[in-house]
Amino acid sequence: MNATVEQLAPVEQQASTSWVVAALYQFKEVNDVANLQQRLLDLVKTINLCGTLIIASEGINGTVAGDRNAIHTIQQFLLNEGFNDMEYKESFSEDKPFRKMKIKLKKEIVTLGVEVKPRNLVGHYLNPKEWNELIAQDDVILIDTRNDYEYKAGTFKNAVDPKTESFREFPEYVKTQLAEHKNKKIAMFCTGGIRCEKSTSLLLQEGFEEVYHLKGGVLKYLEETPAEESLWEGECFVFDGRTTVKHGMEEGSNIKCHACGWPLNESEAKLTSYEHGVSCMYCIEQTSDKQKESFRMRQSQIVAAKRKRL
Incomplete structure (x- = not known):
């Protein structure tokens, strides 16, 4: 059965803040990306929406912001297009988090530069509680798959910084620094989960044996994990006007x-x-x-x- 808008949206209603910020992605075959782009462009002209959506033959990815009606409208549109298994998270912003609305066509919805198959080959998903239990183990290599400036704002305790300036550099990091650890437990995380879909797929493709990732990424972790139980240190960089968020998905400092x-x-x-x-x-x-x-x-x-x- 296809998901409904009510299943995707959080139960709580919009707070007193003006903007609902929705981060979403799904790997799904898109046969006519230009057609989907045009219909989305036509739709967003009629609603109060800002942000960026990226469309590729492998799916859709992006973060948008608007009032509750606008978010509901874009959700319903994507559901009707068959995006009924989206990774979806909401937060709120007092100020408009993006200047305008952009809908881009690209070769990948997140650019790794290496062909992988995240719909068919992916690591073990862990919820926040399972994640805490895993990364507390001494025999786990914990890797932050995000960029260097994101790592600087905050990361998990004992996480390795690959020192990448873009996600395209991650395959080289795997090749030159991780290859000797194929028999180790590898745990990886990113902001919303999409980069780990590809990075875990890449590692499994390269012969790594045990690969795990945080389902829903750091945003879901900060939303669900009480601060007193958290292994996160600092704040989480986000690609909008807020710069960072912290536990409870509140705007950071x-x-x-x-x-x-x-x-x-x-x-x-x-x-x-x-x-x-x-x-x-x-x-x-x-x-x-x-x-x-x-x-x-x-x-x-x-x-x-x-x-x-x-």
């Missing part, structure tokens, strides 16, 4: 450097190296004075545009 994209904690944001929209401690030495002046000009234009809308 980190802010984003809009020059380089790295998350900054409160003390880092107080350093003289931080200038909003221009630089931070991680990028101030990486850009020229001319580039910084260009960033200042861009920032002043953004501020002026915001004032004009008010």
Whole structure:
């Protein structure tokens, strides 16, 4: 039986905050990606929705935000298209988390760059409680499959940082640093679960024997796990205007450097190296004075545009 919107959406209703933020994905064969893109474009013109959806022949992935009616409408559309087994999570934002709505066509819904079969070959799914039990074991290698700037904002205790700048670099990390551990227990996690669908598939394809991943990713873990039982340290980077979230899916305290994209904690944001929209401690030495002046000009234009809308 196909899932219903009521089965996908959380029981609780929208809080007093204005924006429902829905993160979703599903690996499912899409025969005519251009047609699906066009029909989604037509739909979003009629509803108050922002964010990004990525469509590929292997499925759909993205995060969107809107009022409850808009979220309900996009859910129902996708259900009618056969996306009835979506990994779906909701949170809330007081401010508009994306500037506009984008629907992109790509070769992969999350770019690994290596052909894998996550619908047919995937690691063992673990819920948050099972996950805590596994990663507490001494014989488990715990790997954060996210990017370096995401790791910096927060991660699980004792997690390995592959130091990747993009997910496309992960196969090389597996080849050069993990290959000798094929007989070990490997546990992997990412923000919402989609990167681990592909990374566990990749490891099994490469001959690894025991591969596990956190179902629903860090977002589901933070939603369901009480802080006193949590093995998570720090906050979780998210790809929207909130920058990070913490336990209970509340907005975190980190802010984003809009020059380089790295998350900054409160003390880092107080350093003289931080200038909003221009630089931070991680990028101030990486850009020229001319580039910084260009960033200042861009920032002043953004501020002026915001004032004009008010």
